[in-house]
Amino acid sequence: MAFGRPYITEVIDPGDALGEVLFGLIMALTFTVGSRLIFTQEGFDVRELIVGTIGCNVAxxxxxxxLFVLGTxxxxxxxxxxxxxxxxxxSEQEAISALRKEFPLDSEPLVSVAADExxxxxAMLDLARRGSPAKLRLSRDDLLAAFIVFLLVSATSLPAFIPFFMIGNxxxxLRASNFLLIGLLFLTGCAWAHFSDARPLNAGITMTCLGLGLVGIAIALGG
Incomplete structure (x- = not known):
């Protein structure tokens, strides 16, 4: 906790948060790179680009x-x-089978012996039998996480327009905007590495290439 308020990663999974940032950057790059491709053909309207990109990311x-709320x-x-x-x-075996199916250990990054499993x-079965299903409701943190998802996708379009307020041409x-967004893709990969076992440089390069590849697919398919 910081100043009595939760960190974002205490409310939403870091992988989910970074995935939303990646999605927002890809959406913004699809607009800016696409605008660059048609720049000489149809002219260039900065206001239209800004409104279109922000509107798309907000939507x-x-x-x-x-979707996050529905998933929760x-x-x-x-x-x-x-x-x-x-x-x-x-029977106890039937109950344990249900637990194994819902909480499989074979997909976890650890090696355990059968007796420990x-x-x-x-122990999980004993805990489940003593408890009772809680009433289905959305908590404050659930709603806060959904709002964070909205902000992450929406706000990632804003850095793309900083160059337009600083450069007259x-x-x-537009070139500077594209490079800025590509740099943010790299930083997103580095942040991903911070929460995983990856190397920041490798993760940054991978995220950049992945993001640009997805942007290319989106543009090629008319997205």
């Missing part, structure tokens, strides 16, 4: 926030269903 920010409701509902399934299981699932400003 998708709202959509992503709503689904997740909580599913966990409640699993808990009821465990409580109604006909059995002990863990039995629209063509040069």
């Amino acid at each position: 998708w920010g709202i959509i992503d926030a709503v 409701v689904f997740y909580k509902s599913r966990r409640g269903r699993v808990l009821r399934q465990i409580k109604s299981a006909g 059995d002990a863990l699932y039995k 629209a063509d040069l400003a």
Whole structure:
């Protein structure tokens, strides 16, 4: 906690947050790079570019926030269903099988022995049997996380327009805008590495190449 307020990563998973930033940057780059490609053909309207890019990112920010809320409701509902399934299981083995299916350890980055896994699932089973399914409701943190999703997607379009307020030549400003967004792709990759086991340089280069590749696909398909 900082100054009594939660960090973003305490409310939303860092991978989800960085994924939203990546999505917002790709959306913005699709507009700015696409504008660069048609610059000499149809002329260039800075105001139209700014309004279009911000409008698109805000719209998708709202959509992503709503989808995040729906995903949260689904997740909580599913966990409640699993808990009821465990409580109604006909045998301990059936209940543990349900736990293994919902919380598999084989996909985790650890190596464990069978005896330890059995002990863990039995402890989880004891805890589940003593508890009861909570009433399905969205918490304050859930709504805050959805709002953060909206902000991350929407706000990533804003840095693209800084060069247009600092450089008088629209063509040069557009070039600078594209380079700025590409730099932010690299920084997003470095931030990704901070929360994972990757090397910042490798993650930054990978994220940049991935982002540009997706931008190219979006433009090629008319997105």
